[in-house]
Amino acid sequence: xxxxxxxxxxxxxxxxxxxxxxxxxxxxxxxxxxxxxxxxxxxxxxxxxxxxxxxxxxxxxxxxxxxxxxxxxxxxxxxxxxxxxxxxxxxxxxxxxxxxxxxxxxxxxxxxxxxxxxxxxxxxxxxxxxxxxxxxxxxxxxxxxxxxxxxxxxxxxxxxxxxxxxxxxxxxxxxxxxxxxxxxxxxxxxxxxxxxxxxxxxxxxxxxxxxxxxxxxxxxxxxxxxxxxxxxxxxxxxxxxxxxxxxxxxxxxxxxxxxxxxxxxxxxxxxxxxxxxxxxxxxxxxxxxxxxxxxxxxxx
Numbered sequence: 001x002x003x004x005x006x007x008x009x010x011x012x013x014x015x016x017x018x019x020x021x022x023x024x025x026x027x028x029x030x031x032x033x034x035x036x037x038x039x040x041x042x043x044x045x046x047x048x049x050x051x052x053x054x055x056x057x058x059x060x061x062x063x064x065x066x067x068x069x070x071x072x073x074x075x076x077x078x079x080x081x082x083x084x085x086x087x088x089x090x091x092x093x094x095x096x097x098x099x100x101x102x103x104x105x106x107x108x109x110x111x112x113x114x115x116x117x118x119x120x121x122x123x124x125x126x127x128x129x130x131x132x133x134x135x136x137x138x139x140x141x142x143x144x145x146x147x148x149x150x151x152x153x154x155x156x157x158x159x160x161x162x163x164x165x166x167x168x169x170x171x172x173x174x175x176x177x178x179x180x181x182x183x184x185x186x187x188x189x190x191x192x193x194x195x196x197x198x199x200x201x202x203x204x205x206x207x208x209x210x211x212x213x214x215x216x217x218x219x220x221x222x223x224x225x226x227x228x229x230x231x232x233x234x235x236x237x238x239x240x241x242x243x244x245x246x247x248x249x250x251x252x253x254x255x256x257x258x259x260x261x262x263x264x265x266x267x268x269x270x271x272x273x274x275x276x277x278x279x280x281x282x283x284x285x286x287x288x289x290x291x292x293x294x295x296x297x298x299x300x
Contacts, residue, residue, distance in 0.1 A: 001261075003260040003262055006265075008265075009272045011148065011272075012145075015280065019298065020060075022283050026286065033091075034285075035064035035093050036092070036096070037068065038055060038067050038096045039083070039095070039096070040069050041072060041097075041098070043072060054275055064091055066092065076110075079097075079105060083095065083114055087113075093118060093286035094281060095114050095115070095118045117289055120138050120285055121140065121281075139281070140175075142230060142274045144178070144277045144300065146270060146273070147182070148273065149228060149264065149273065150205060153262050157179065160185070160204040161187075161203050162204065163186075163188075163200055163205070164176055165209065166189075172207075178300055196216075200216065201221075203225055204226065205225065206225055206228070206251075207228045207230065210250050212233070212250055213250065214253075216250055216256070218259045219259070221260055224260070225260050227251055228269070229264050229265075230250065230270050232267070280299075281298075
């Protein structure tokens with residue numbers, strides 16, 4: 001048996017097409033153009049590429065896009081003042097501040113400065129709380145993308161055993177909440193988990209988001225399990241030449257292929273879903289801010 005490869009790139013393309021349709025309807029029916037503002041502080045090359053891609057894809061689906069690039073030494077007060085202006089701007093429905101920020105800026109202050117109704121990353125305490133109790137609000141982009149891929153692959157998730165490897169605020173914890181909503185039995189594993197292979201042997205769904213390259217071995221998996229690999233790790237690739245690297249996930253992909261029922265590749269799996277779900281969240285916030293019901297195919 002060889003696992004089905006879950007093509008996140010292809011799914012994300014279809015999702016963006018659906019988003020473009022929703023944007024067009026919001027414009028035509030309500031005179032609303034969803035607007036997303038992305039703020040980056042400093043010169044991190046990877047973050048700049050990511051932010052540029054976000055801005056480009058936002059414009060491609062017909063949304064209003066604003067990008068703010070601040071110097072690494074910008075005072076915290078200046079960044080908070082910019083967020084305050086964006087909070088008050090009726091043309092902006094989503095605000096994303098690219099993390100990490102420089103050390104002299106408190107990321108918690110930055111997150112708490114964003115108006116919850118414009119928090120498209122679901123980082124503010126108010127939106128984390130809404131996720132926990134199931135109130136309408138944006139949902140963390142990467143977990144939302146994982147959930148969409150799981151539903152597309154499996155249909156109903158009700159009653160399945162799910163193990164999430166990693167307990168971060170960005171992926172692990174919100175992923176657990178989303179899977180609980182789907183009536184899964186959820187276990188969160190982490191660095192102190194005593195027998196991870198025993199847990200994974202019972203898991204119908206595995207979401208690996210621990211940030212350790214090739215950590216999850218194929219032989220640990222339950223045969224036929226669906227594996228969502230959130231990890232993006234750069235490792236040496238001497239076969240490509242001196243100093244070269246390649247991207248791998250948190251799952252040992254080659255050993256998992258013969259055991260899993262379905263698996264996301266790295267790259268090309270979860271990664272493309274994250275920006276697409278950011279756009280979906282902006283449609284959600286634009287709808288909620290204007291008293292409209294968000295499109296059901298963009299929400300959990």
